[in-house]
Amino acid sequence: MPRIPVLKIKDVLIVSLQVEMQDRLALELQDDILSTLSRTGARGLLLDVTSIDVVDSFLGRVIADTASMARLMGAETVLAGLQPAVAITLSELGLKLPQIRTALNLEKGLAMLETGKS
């Protein structure tokens, strides 16, 4: 089973979801992110989902939960590069991502986290 790397640049953790996200993989990733957050004390979490074509309600929930958990640990989450089809599915599922800010691409997401709280 592949593991998704959690990269740290300055104060921000960057996670790029590149493979089809099985439920277990998503939960493992959540663990990895949270433990890295606690180890490094990063202030921001940037989730890049550019290459994700399908988000089901479980993955959506895991992403929302992870953001809420990261917030509790003092990090703000930005979701970058969501595909239109995925956005439609999520809005039709009625899934809300209240703790998450969104960005059109990785660069804009990084800029959002670097300029700090808005």
Place this chain on the structure above:
Amino acid sequence: MPDRFYQGAPAISAQERADRLAFLMLGEDDGAALKELHPLFVERREAFLDAFYGHLTSFPGTRSVLKDRATIERARSGQAMYMERMLLGRFDEDFFNLSIQVGLKHYEIGLEPKWVVAAWGVYLTYWTQVIVEHFHGDVVRAVRGLHAVHKAILLAVQLSVDAYYSKTLERIQAIVASQRAAILELSTPVIEIWQGILVLPLIGTIDSARTRQIMENLLNRVVETQSEIVILDLTGVSVVDTAVANHLMKTVEAAELLGARCILTGISPAIAQTLVHLGVDLGHITTSATLRIGLQQALRSQGVTLGRLEG
């Protein structure tokens, strides 16, 4: 018979064939009665066809279809062949297919069912005379023959008109589908009015199918142009109901998931009243009465200021 004749024709199963024959009460007896009339038809064929086509060409409606001698000859031999086939008294799959083919031919040459039905009526009149004459007052046999001819002709009419209408319906459906596609395309132009600002002018009635299209189109353009602001302009929308408001909210949410922000403009007094009365919560969305104001807000948030040139 080659299969291409049946393209686009309604497929009729064995069960349905049996049901149709039963409904018409067209049975073995009729088949036998028709077979008995077969020699009579062969004998009278030319006289009858002369009279029949003489009748058809003396009316403008049918004359316009039977344009020239060649067309008349083709129709005439087809008709003779079909009548002979009918008088074999076998209403099997082959006869059904042949009848459907006749209907498709009518469609092809533009002969409307009203003429087809009436022409069969002419046929029937002729047959009644011939049969009554032929049986010399043997009422039982004459009635038996007439019944069989009636029912066989009604079956032929039914099948050919069926085929005609299924073709017509197919054509209309194709037209409707292409027009719907054209309307969808025309009605969802997404305009990149400034770098990073998209405008979607909504026009007319918004329904579910259109909203879906609008949403997909808009979101794709947001990603393509990497625009951070989307202005949804409702100036051209006459009516907003809960469904439409709901669709709009979904579009806005989806755009926000991508990282864009939405501004709703062109809210007319009527739309404002409807939204409030419906209790629709547009929540945190920026709204404004006119596109002009919305655009100003969008430009300002992008750090753009517009002013007159000095001098």
